[in-house]
Amino acid sequence: MSAAPQKAKAGAEKIDVTVSAVVPLNDLVTRFEFTRNDGQRFPTFSAGAHTVVHMNDGGTPRLNPYSLMSDPADTGTYAISVRRDDQGRGGSLFMHQNVKVGDQMEITYPVNLFSLDLRAKKHVFLAGGIGITPFMAMIAQLERSNGNWELHYSVRTEALGTYVDQLTYKYPNKVHIYYDDQKQGIALEDLLDGQPLGTNVYVCGPKGMIDWVHATASAAGWPDANVHSEEFTAPQPGKPFEVRLCKSDKTITVGENESLLEAMEREGVDAPFLCRGGACGQCETDVVSSDGEFIHRDHWLEPEDHGKKIMPCVSRFVGKSLEIDR
Amino acid sequence: MTIQFNKETFRDDYSFKNSDWAIERFPFPFHEDSYMYAVNMEQHRGGPEGSVYEKRFDVDEHYVSEMADRAMVLADDPLRCQSLPHMTLAGWDLLELIMVSKSEDYPDLFELHRDGDTWRWINKPMGIDDTFTFMDETTLPYGPMEYITRQTQGDFCVLDQREDNLWMDAGMVTTQADWSLDFDIGMNFFEWHAPVPLAHEKGIFKRALKFLLNIQQGAPARRLNWTMTVNPLLDTSPENYHKWGIQKTTLTPENIGAKQHLRVELQSFFRLPRSNALVFPIRCYLIAFQDIVKSPKWGRRLHRVIRDLPVELATYKGFIDNRPMMLDYLSAFDDGLPTSPGVFPDNATEPPLQK
Numbered sequence: 120m121s122a123a124p125q126k127a128k129a130g131a132e133k134i135d136v137t138v139s140a141v142v143p144l145n146d147l148v149t150r151f152e153f154t155r156n157d158g159q160r161f162p163t164f165s166a167g168a169h170t171v172v173h174m175n176d177g178g179t180p181r182l183n184p185y186s187l188m189s190d191p192a193d194t195g196t197y198a199i200s201v202r203r204d205d206q207g208r209g210g211s212l213f214m215h216q217n218v219k220v221g222d223q224m225e226i227t228y229p230v231n232l233f234s235l236d237l238r239a240k241k242h243v244f245l246a247g248g249i250g251i252t253p254f255m256a257m258i259a260q261l262e263r264s265n266g267n268w269e270l271h272y273s274v275r276t277e278a279l280g281t282y283v284d285q286l287t288y289k290y291p292n293k294v295h296i297y298y299d300d301q302k303q304g305i306a307l308e309d310l311l312d313g314q315p316l317g318t319n320v321y322v323c324g325p326k327g328m329i330d331w332v333h334a335t336a337s338a339a340g341w342p343d344a345n346v347h348s349e350e351f352t353a354p355q356p357g358k359p360f361e362v363r364l365c366k367s368d369k370t371i372t373v374g375e376n377e378s379l380l381e382a383m384e385r386e387g388v389d390a391p392f393l394c395r396g397g398a399c400g401q402c403e404t405d406v407v408s409s410d411g412e413f414i415h416r417d418h419w420l421e422p423e424d425h426g427k428k429i430m431p432c433v434s435r436f437v438g439k440s441l442e443i444d445r
Numbered sequence: 446m447t448i449q450f451n452k453e454t455f456r457d458d459y460s461f462k463n464s465d466w467a468i469e470r471f472p473f474p475f476h477e478d479s480y481m482y483a484v485n486m487e488q489h490r491g492g493p494e495g496s497v498y499e500k501r502f503d504v505d506e507h508y509v510s511e512m513a514d515r516a517m518v519l520a521d522d523p524l525r526c527q528s529l530p531h532m533t534l535a536g537w538d539l540l541e542l543i544m545v546s547k548s549e550d551y552p553d554l555f556e557l558h559r560d561g562d563t564w565r566w567i568n569k570p571m572g573i574d575d576t577f578t579f580m581d582e583t584t585l586p587y588g589p590m591e592y593i594t595r596q597t598q599g600d601f602c603v604l605d606q607r608e609d610n611l612w613m614d615a616g617m618v619t620t621q622a623d624w625s626l627d628f629d630i631g632m633n634f635f636e637w638h639a640p641v642p643l644a645h646e647k648g649i650f651k652r653a654l655k656f657l658l659n660i661q662q663g664a665p666a667r668r669l670n671w672t673m674t675v676n677p678l679l680d681t682s683p684e685n686y687h688k689w690g691i692q693k694t695t696l697t698p699e700n701i702g703a704k705q706h707l708r709v710e711l712q713s714f715f716r717l718p719r720s721n722a723l724v725f726p727i728r729c730y731l732i733a734f735q736d737i738v739k740s741p742k743w744g745r746r747l748h749r750v751i752r753d754l755p756v757e758l759a760t761y762k763g764f765i766d767n768r769p770m771m772l773d774y775l776s777a778f779d780d781g782l783p784t785s786p787g788v789f790p791d792n793a794t795e796p797p798l799q800k
Contacts, residue, residue: 132663162662165721191719228663234721236607237531260719264534344608393659401659 131171131227131393134161138222139196148249148281149215152189152198153226160194164229166256167349170197171395173225176213180384183210184396186252186323186349187229190259197226200281202249208356208376232398233323233349235260240317242268245305245332247324248275251282253349254323258290271305273297273324307335321347350398350418354378357414357435363442364388365407379431383445390431390445397433404429404443411438447553450509450570456517461677461731467506468736469790472497472709474669476788478749480758482644486656489667489713493789497711498667501546502597503728504554509570511598511620511679518619518680519595524627525619525682526591528603532615535603536590537580538717539724543593568596590615599711599728602626604634604657606721611657613637614722620679620729622672622708623763628683642757660714660723667713673764673771674708677731681708696767701774702735705767707747734774740790741798744778751775 136153143149155161164187174181189198204211218224233253235242242261244254251272261268270293274280277298286294297303311320320341322332329348336346356376363370364383373382380402383390393401397417406427414437417430429436429443453460463471474480492498497505518525528536544566548557556567562579573596577584585592594601594617603615611634618626629637634654644650660666674681675693696704711728738744751759752772759765780799785791 131661163718164662165719168721228661229718230661231721234606237534237605237720393661399659400655 131230133173133225133227136197136224136226138218138220138224141218141220144200144281145279147279148200148202150188150198150200151214151218152196153224154196156223161197162228163194164191164256165231165234166191166260167233167235167253168229168231168256169233169253169394170199170229171227171393172199172214173227174210174213174218176209176217179209180381181208181210181213182381182395183214184394186233186256188252188255191256192259192263200249200252200255208354230393230399232394233321233347235321236319236345236347238317239319239345240267241315241319242266243310243314243318243320244268244270244272245307245320245322245324245328246270246272247322247328248273248279249281250322250324250328252323254321255282257321258286268293270294271297271310273299273303273305273328275299307332308339311336311339311341319345319347323349326350350396354381354395354433355416355435358437360436360438360441362436363407363440364445365442366445373435378433379429379435383431388445392432395432397430400430402430402432404431404445407442407444409436409438409441411436411441448504448506448508448570451506453507453510455510455514455677455679459676459678461507461510463732463736464506468732468739469792470496470505471732471737472669472711472730473737473740473743473746473788473790474671474709475746475750476786478746478784479753480750481755482647482649485668486653486666487668489665489715497728497730500550501665501713502543502550502599502726503711504547504551504570504598508598512571512596514679515595515617515619522684526594526617527626527630528588528590528615529631532590532603532605532720532722533582533588535605535615535717535720535722535724536588538719538722539601539603540589540593541579542715542717542724543597547597571596591617597726599726602725602727603717604723604725606658606723609658610634611654611723619682621682621727622670622674622710622729623681623683623686625683640761642761643755657714657723660716662716662718665713665715667711670710670712672708672762673767674706674731675704675767677706677733679729679731693763693767696770698770698773701770702738703733705734705771705774706731707734707737734771738775738778740792740795741778742784742791742795744775744798745780745782746784748772748775748779 135156137156139154140152169184169186171182171184185199187197188200189196201211201214203215235257246254283296297305322329329350333346359372359374361372367388371382371386373379380390380392391401393399400419406429413426414435415425416433419430420428455461497503544557547555554569558565564579565576567574600618600620601616602613604611605614613629613632616626638650675696678689681689709730713726715724717724737747759768
């Protein structure tokens with residue numbers, strides 16, 4: 120059809136916002152709250168959704184996805200909680216060190232890759248560390264609809280237990296906290312064993328925790344469809360590599376500390392993307408030719424696609440030559 | 446009011462007709478002189494002024510009569526509207542989307558006044574003025590999806606998204622091109638598309654599903670689909686095939702121009718905010734052959750498309766037996782001249798029929 124062709128823009132729709140609050144929660148985690156510049160309400164979102172925050176780090180654009188952790192019914196404010204990653208590529212450090220109340224920023228419309236299964240008779244949340252953030256919104260949504268939920272939340276120490284006080288105060292019978300430094304751990308097999316039929320499990324945390332929950336649930340006979348996880352893979356640094364972009368007729372070099380997607384954007388190539396974490400599939404790109412090894416870090420491509428396609432948001436390449444269809 | 450609503454029927458005496466305005470803005474689906482399946486998606490963000498693409502939910506002269514026809518279908522067969530228990534939240538999402546869109550896009554026809562969760566909805570063409578509590582089903586005469594889709598043209602499929610698939614878990618389906626919500630309820634995307642020929646082999650559905658799963662809030666999409674219907678029937682359902690199927694045998698060379706209708710679906714897709722479900726409105730537009738050929742470009746093109754359509758598609762769309770008679774009629778409006786690209790009639794610039 121060609122009723123009114125418009126070129127699709129890369130990424131989700133954007134919203135201009137002002138930072139309305141910066142709230143340090145502990146040594147590592149700070150909450151950032153946003154209000155809209157145009158005076159309108161934010162779109163309602165479904166719990167589990169994230170937004171991509173656009174940062175301007177001294178001329179270097181940084182786009183990081185963060186789970187929306189505010190109450191989805193609150194359309195006056197959006198909030199995210201950011202854990203400082205001193206070893207990371209700088210996005211979280213920029214948020215912690217540079218972003219102040221009153222700053223103008225750009226965030227995207229909510230995108231949900233980790234939604235509640237609304238058929239579930241019961242929702243069991245398993246959080247590790249900063250993985251608590253999507254569950255803050257899920258709990259708010261389910262409380263509003265009298266949903267049946269419980270939270271098992273593993274933190275390193277009492278001092279680093281983000282939102283632990285608030286959660287245990289409001290929901291003393293539904294929230295269970297586990298402290299690593301006190302050698303406490305979630306007794307997952309027992310927990311899974313006691314659940315009624317129709318229970319769904321959700322896990323958000325480090326990769327090891329996610330793999331452990333999937334493996335344990337699978338071994339206990341749980342259907343995969345009842346076990347949900349969200350894992351954003353931050354792009355990892357790697358050796359610089361050269362790539363030829365066929366459609367754009369350009370050869371570019373991907374630097375050590377940037378992703379292939381970021382390198383294309385730096386060169387003015389309008390490449391599609393959504394989550395920037397290897398999960399949504401939007402940036403999938405065909406490989407035209409290659410002589411070398413791919414480092415696939417995404418959760419999207421099937422093994423048989425490896426080498427034929429690449430997800431530029433998180434994956435890299437080592438070798439002589441790479442040519443992609445972009 | 447800006448729109449003059451027709452008093453017309455889509456059954457029995459078939460008094461349905463399109464005004465000159467409706468004919469000119471008809472969503473003719475063929476952008477070139479041939480047709481094959483494609484994932485022909487584009488963004489649904491407006492279109493030329495006055496076109497059916499301009500508003501989020503197009504309201505036209507058939508609105509009031511279409512809603513009366515829907516009410517009759519539902520009275521005969523309540524299973525045309527179903528919503529599985531977990532889809533109520535999506536129903537509220539849809540109610541909000543339609544009320545907000547229509548009150549913004551047609552302020553002279555619809556008004557929405559919100560005071561917290563207390564909402565007042567005024568639908569002037571249908572004479573409705575209701576106050577209710579948002580998210581409280583007990584304050585509406587129907588569930589939220591049924592309430593609002595009894596007041597909105599087009600069928601609605603509300604699709605739950607999970608397991609990297611879409612599930613037909615709720616819908617209002619009374620103007621369908623021969624498919625059944627009651628049969629498809631609870632099916633996933635591949636299951637309900639199973640009967641479609643050729644498209645599976647071309648990988649169309651895999652690509653379409655990937656696209657749909659990625660439709661985001663604030664970025665709706667749309668596409669057109671089409672088929673053929675004898676007599677201006679909205680309800681061409683499998684449930685009622687015994688009533689309308691036989692009508693396909695009533696075509697004659699004398700009545701085909703008036704009786705044979707091109708049926709076009711403007712399909713759109715919106716991500717719903719609270720439920721993360723996807724709503725898929727399927728808006729049906731009908732036009733008689735004799736009205737299509739008033740535009741020389743459309744007459745030329747329709748003849749070529751129908752003539753060259755693969756047998757499988759003409760069979761699936763249910764007009765293989767009538768195709769020879771259609772071609773006899775349409776060939777009189779094809780003088781072999783080239784046609785301009787795009788779907789619009791271009792009546793001002795296209796040459797008149799040369800025979």
